[in-house]
Amino acid sequence: MTLEKTLLVVGAGFTGAVVARHMAEAGHRAIVIDARDHVAGNCHTARDPRTGIMVHVHGPHIFHTDDSGVWDFINRHARMMPYRHQVKAQVGGQVYSMPINLHTITQFFGRAMSPAQAQALIAEQALTGPAPPRSFEDQALRMMGRPIYEAFFRGYTQKQWGVAPNRLPASILKRLPMRFTYDDNYFFHQYQGIPRDGYTAAVASILDHPRIALVLNTRAEDFGTDGVDHIVYTGPLDRYFGHRLGRLGYRTLDFEHRIVNAPYQGIAVMNYCDPDIPHTRVTEHMYFAPWEAGNHAQSVVTHEYSRAAGPDDTPYYPLRLLDDKALLRQYEGLARATAGVTFAGRLGSYAYLDMDVAIRRAMDVAEHLTRAFARGQVPEAFVHPI
Ligand code: FAD
Ligand code: UDP
Numbered sequence: 001m002t003l004e005k006t007l008l009v010v011g012a013g014f015t016g017a018v019v020a021r022h023m024a025e026a027g028h029r030a031i032v033i034d035a036r037d038h039v040a041g042n043c044h045t046a047r048d049p050r051t052g053i054m055v056h057v058h059g060p061h062i063f064h065t066d067d068s069g070v071w072d073f074i075n076r077h078a079r080m081m082p083y084r085h086q087v088k089a090q091v092g093g094q095v096y097s098m099p100i101n102l103h104t105i106t107q108f109f110g111r112a113m114s115p116a117q118a119q120a121l122i123a124e125q126a127l128t129g130p131a132p133p134r135s136f137e138d139q140a141l142r143m144m145g146r147p148i149y150e151a152f153f154r155g156y157t158q159k160q161w162g163v164a165p166n167r168l169p170a171s172i173l174k175r176l177p178m179r180f181t182y183d184d185n186y187f188f189h190q191y192q193g194i195p196r197d198g199y200t201a202a203v204a205s206i207l208d209h210p211r212i213a214l215v216l217n218t219r220a221e222d223f224g225t226d227g228v229d230h231i232v233y234t235g236p237l238d239r240y241f242g243h244r245l246g247r248l249g250y251r252t253l254d255f256e257h258r259i260v261n262a263p264y265q266g267i268a269v270m271n272y273c274d275p276d277i278p279h280t281r282v283t284e285h286m287y288f289a290p291w292e293a294g295n296h297a298q299s300v301v302t303h304e305y306s307r308a309a310g311p312d313d314t315p316y317y318p319l320r321l322l323d324d325k326a327l328l329r330q331y332e333g334l335a336r337a338t339a340g341v342t343f344a345g346r347l348g349s350y351a352y353l354d355m356d357v358a359i360r361r362a363m364d365v366a367e368h369l370t371r372a373f374a375r376g377q378v379p380e381a382f383v384h385p386i
Contacts (some may be wrong), residue, residue: 004028005373006227010220011234013041014355015204016343018073019232022366024211027374032207033223034217035360037208038200041234042316042346043355045198051259053199053286053300059253059316060269060283061199064187065356069192073359078195078202079293085186089271091151098271099186100144100152102178108148115180122148132170139170155275160306160317163249165322172352179232189356194288230369230379234314234345237331245330248350249319252309257302264301279303311371336381342369 009016012034020030042058062085087098097103125145133139140149268287283302372379
């Protein structure tokens with residue numbers, strides 16, 4: 001028999017919702033609170049009241065994974081529609097195919113090439129070196145050579161991250177493939193889709209359980225913990241500790257949403273790689289729902305701008321520069337020494353996590369807690385390796 005515990009889960013994004021759901025299914029109770037007036041955190045989607053278009057309010061979100069357990073889980077809570085993400089990139093007023101593929105290479109160099117010819121050309125231009133690439137720039141120069149790097153990556157990356165690419169980790173670039181075929185699928189995962197009714201409905205379904213109570217518009221700092229056996233905190237790690245060791249760096253995003261009277265760019269996402277264009281990308285939301293794209297007379301378009309997050313801004317991307325990583329180690333030390341609290345999610349672990357990884361890690365956290373409770377133990381600190 002399960003000895004029922006009560007968890008306070010701070011944050012109703014994917015991480016908080018999945019932990020709560022798994023704990024509830026294991027016989028425990030969860031109170032889930034969020035400072036926002038909606039669930040789903042940064043994956044929040046809402047229909048624009050004037051056009052009826054489903055808007056990705058905090059930036060474009062595409063679900064993609066190789067994890068069949070996670071894919072089964074999301075399919076239990078949402079009708080996932082087939083969607084294959086394609087992105088175009090503008091450089092010098094020309095439109096190119098992204099990620100870099102045979103079409104981009106032939107367009108960029110202005111002539112038809114076989115895969116072998118393109119590969120040979122890139123090999124000629126790519127830097128070589130014995131040591132593993134240290135930085136984003138190092139990785140890019142070895143992978144694609146200087147001309148392609150400078151056109152498509154240097155300016156965009158500087159705008160997106162606010163620092164020179166030679167100060168960024170190589171791991172950021174490793175998220176993108178480079179192909180010597182005409183395959184322009186932005187992702188290389190087995191499963192890919194978009195929930196028909198949006199991410200907010202999917203997260204609401206995850207939270208829809210008799211042993212889960214949801215409290216919105218409420219900050220953790222203002223919520224009592226009487227009767228709570230354990231806290232799962234998915235807010236910013238440094239904020240939990242009152243920033244006492246300093247602030248972890250984040251990028252925030254400004255979104256300029258507007259309605260236009262005709263289709264704007266013919267694709268969901270267009271990147272702007274030139275450094276003198278202030279926005280990084282433009283999203284046209286109706287193309288995320290091709291099954292309803294014909295139903296809309298107008299279109300919703302979002303210009304996205306990136307800048308350093310100030311104390312009152314929404315933290316979107318963890319910066320993870322060297323200084324941040326050193327500070328993170330110290331906060332992790334504090335987290336490990338804080339009994340009764342588990343830190344999780346993108347903000348709680350200060351890690352760049354896609355939705356599928358956030359869900360898998362949330363499942364791991366729930367399993368860890370369930371096991372400890374079943375043994376009558378106080379759960380040990382659980383910090384995912386960074
Ligand atoms: P969040 O969604 O950030 O949720 C945390 C919640 O905690 C928030 O709702 C917040 O209000 C709440 N909270 C924080 N502190 C407190 C507090 N003190 N009190 C009360 N509530 C609090 N992933 C993909 O898989 N595919 C994509 O295409 C993709 N695109 C992205 C695009 C952008 C612009 C960004 C920024 C991220 C993208 N992601 C994408 C990643 C995705 O957003 C994350 O994986 C996901 O949001 C992680 O969920 P989470 O619950 O950990 O965090
Ligand atoms: N990037 C770029 N130009 C592009 C697309 C991506 O320079 O047209 C770089 C940028 O630094 C970005 C990284 O490649 O952060 C990874 O791309 P991804 O699409 O995963 O970006 P994110 O999810 O970080 O927005």
